[in-house]
Amino acid sequence: MLSLTDVVTHYGPIRVLKSVTLEVRAGEIVCLLGGNASGKSTTMKTILGVVRPTAGRVEFEDQRIDGLPTESIVRRGISLVPEARRIFGRMTVWENLAMGAYTRRAAPPGELAEDRERVYALFPRLEERATQLGGTLSGGEQQMLAIGRALMARPRLLLMDEPSMGLAPVLVDQVFDIIQTINRQGTTILVVEQNATVALSIASRGYVLQNGRIVVHDTAEALLRADHIRRAYLGEEGER
Amino acid sequence: MSWADILQILPQQLVFGLALGTVYGLIALGYTMVYGILFMINFAHGEIFMIGAYLGWWVFALLLQAKVGGLHPAWVLPLMLVHAMVGAGILGVCLERFAYRPLYLRGATRLGPLISAVGASIFLQNAVMLTQGARMKVYMTSLLFPWSWRIQVAGVSISALVLVMTASAILMMWGLHLLVQRTTLGRSIRAVAEDREMAAIMGVNVRRVIAATFFLGSALGGAGGVLVGLYYTQIDFFMGYSAGLKAFTAAVLGGIGNIHGAMLGGIVLGLVESLAVTFINPAYKDVVAFAILILTLVFRPSGILGESVPESEKV
Numbered sequence: 001m002l003s004l005t006d007v008v009t010h011y012g013p014i015r016v017l018k019s020v021t022l023e024v025r026a027g028e029i030v031c032l033l034g035g036n037a038s039g040k041s042t043t044m045k046t047i048l049g050v051v052r053p054t055a056g057r058v059e060f061e062d063q064r065i066d067g068l069p070t071e072s073i074v075r076r077g078i079s080l081v082p083e084a085r086r087i088f089g090r091m092t093v094w095e096n097l098a099m100g101a102y103t104r105r106a107a108p109p110g111e112l113a114e115d116r117e118r119v120y121a122l123f124p125r126l127e128e129r130a131t132q133l134g135g136t137l138s139g140g141e142q143q144m145l146a147i148g149r150a151l152m153a154r155p156r157l158l159l160m161d162e163p164s165m166g167l168a169p170v171l172v173d174q175v176f177d178i179i180q181t182i183n184r185q186g187t188t189i190l191v192v193e194q195n196a197t198v199a200l201s202i203a204s205r206g207y208v209l210q211n212g213r214i215v216v217h218d219t220a221e222a223l224l225r226a227d228h229i230r231r232a233y234l235g236e237e238g239e240r
Numbered sequence: 241m242s243w244a245d246i247l248q249i250l251p252q253q254l255v256f257g258l259a260l261g262t263v264y265g266l267i268a269l270g271y272t273m274v275y276g277i278l279f280m281i282n283f284a285h286g287e288i289f290m291i292g293a294y295l296g297w298w299v300f301a302l303l304l305q306a307k308v309g310g311l312h313p314a315w316v317l318p319l320m321l322v323h324a325m326v327g328a329g330i331l332g333v334c335l336e337r338f339a340y341r342p343l344y345l346r347g348a349t350r351l352g353p354l355i356s357a358v359g360a361s362i363f364l365q366n367a368v369m370l371t372q373g374a375r376m377k378v379y380m381t382s383l384l385f386p387w388s389w390r391i392q393v394a395g396v397s398i399s400a401l402v403l404v405m406t407a408s409a410i411l412m413m414w415g416l417h418l419l420v421q422r423t424t425l426g427r428s429i430r431a432v433a434e435d436r437e438m439a440a441i442m443g444v445n446v447r448r449v450i451a452a453t454f455f456l457g458s459a460l461g462g463a464g465g466v467l468v469g470l471y472y473t474q475i476d477f478f479m480g481y482s483a484g485l486k487a488f489t490a491a492v493l494g495g496i497g498n499i500h501g502a503m504l505g506g507i508v509l510g511l512v513e514s515l516a517v518t519f520i521n522p523a524y525k526d527v528v529a530f531a532i533l534i535l536t537l538v539f540r541p542s543g544i545l546g547e548s549v550p551e552s553e554k555v
Contacts, residue, residue, distance in 0.1 A: 048441060050437060050440060050441060069445070070440045070441060071440075071443045071444070071445050074441070074442070074443035075443060079441075080441050082438065082441065086435055086438045088430070088431055088434050088435065088438070089434065090430065090434055091427070091430060091431070091434075095427055098424075098427060099427060099428075099431055099439075099442045099444075100442060102424070102428065102442045102443045102444055103442075103443035105424050149442075153442075153443070
């Protein structure tokens with residue numbers, strides 16, 4: 001469904017992604033692990049065309065998408081739940097969801113209302129707070145809103161950048177439950193995480209990114225068992 | 241002047257102040273919208289306003305020349321306004337495209353587009369002076385709004401012109417408010433103002449939204465030019481300077497970047513000016529206006545409705 005082949009991305013003169021090759025197949029949950037500044041978020045932004053790769057190819061459903069404007073990439077069916085949520089704090093919950101459906105603004109209103117209902121079914125809290133400003137929500141609610149907003153675009157591939165960041169452990173489990181639910185409803189997911197244990201527990205495969213390169217690639221089970229990899233590349237003791 | 245005299249002229253002055261204030265607010269919207277989205281002050285906005293005044297005058301002059309009978313404000317004024325708004329809007333979009341975008345796209349400092357705006361302002365002033373002449377053009381306002389058209393409210397005599405001017409300004413602000421709050425375009429403008437990258441990730445074409453913002457702000461400025469032209473009956477190539485500064489003051493006073501703040505700031509400024517005219521001396525009108533600018537910047541830089549200035553840098 002999605003494949004990156006030898007992708008190189010620069011920020012000005014700095015080469016952030018040196019060589020990223022990864023693949024996500026339809027229906028999977030794939031997780032991309034890596035420590036701080038390993039290039040995880042840049043990978044996400046490169047897929048979405050927010051930054052353009054300087055070399056390599058990005059393909060989505062067998063078509064090249066690198067070099068396309070973000071707008072048309074989103075329209076093809078990829079959306080992002082960004083790091084630190086980044087909901088529109090000065091807009092209401094309702095308006096945030098409307099922004100999520102921005103590329104589908106020509107869709108029949110009934111269809112949009114349906115999607116809204118689906119998001120509310122996943123997150124009843126959002127319906128209660130529909131007219132509240134995004135900025136007044138709690139961290140957990142904002143994460144729900146960020147996920148709901150991304151779902152409003154009807155993505156076939158959902159990118160999630162550190163969905164566990166800044167959430168209490170109880171909420172982290174909830175968020176990952178919901179990621180699984182979304183996946184079962186037919187959305188392919190690429191999730192970027194520092195919290196390797198939780199992410200791998202729901203994923204089918206995982207990649208480890210270090211200094212802008214994919215250094216390890218294996219099934220999630222194998223990665224979960226391989227303590228030495230986690231210690232070497234993720235700087236953790238298997239528990240966080 | 242005795243207190244009795246003052247009390248007699250005060251209501252009249254407040255009406256003038258309110259009328260002029262709504263027009264200041266209209267022009268201030270152009271500054272505040274552009275600032276909200278690009279974090280830059282479009283110093284050429286005063287010139288867009290001035291060119292709007294010329295575009296409106298031009299329609300009127302053509303109609304007079306063609307000896308069109310039955311010049312009724314009900315259709316002449318909308319024609320002037322639409323012409324001025326479309327022309328000023330396109331001018332604003334061109335300014336953004338050719339004078340600002342090349343700078344902010346290349347990651348210039350915030351100072352770059354600002355200086356370019358000052359340059360554009362000087363360029364436009366001189367272009368109008370060279371093509372239209374340095375002499376004043378006269379709006380034959382009395383042909384559209386005869387002096388006899390006025391109403392008396394509680395001893396205050398309000399001319400039809402002042403009523404129409406205030407009503408048009410308020411109507412346009414209301415229209416903008418609805419557009420920004422209720423439409424998809426308005427939502428995308430607010431989204432880009434709040435978080436440009438996230439808006440792009442939602443699929444918003446950020447450049448187009450910036451262009452639309454310039455169009456809207458400039459169109460309102462152009463409309464303001466027509467209204468001020470009708471009110472003062474004389475326009476020249478330099479009129480954008482002081483009106484631009486006044487509107488900028490209104491935008492800062494209300495809280496720059498805040499659309500409702502610009503409207504409120506304009507009205508407050510208009511009223512304070514009219515009080516200054518009444519109680520101090522008409523000659524100090526501008527002094528009072530700019531004293532407000534300085535006091536706002538010193539004591540409440542975020543303005544009446546402004547939030548604390550965000551840390552994030554744009555442009």
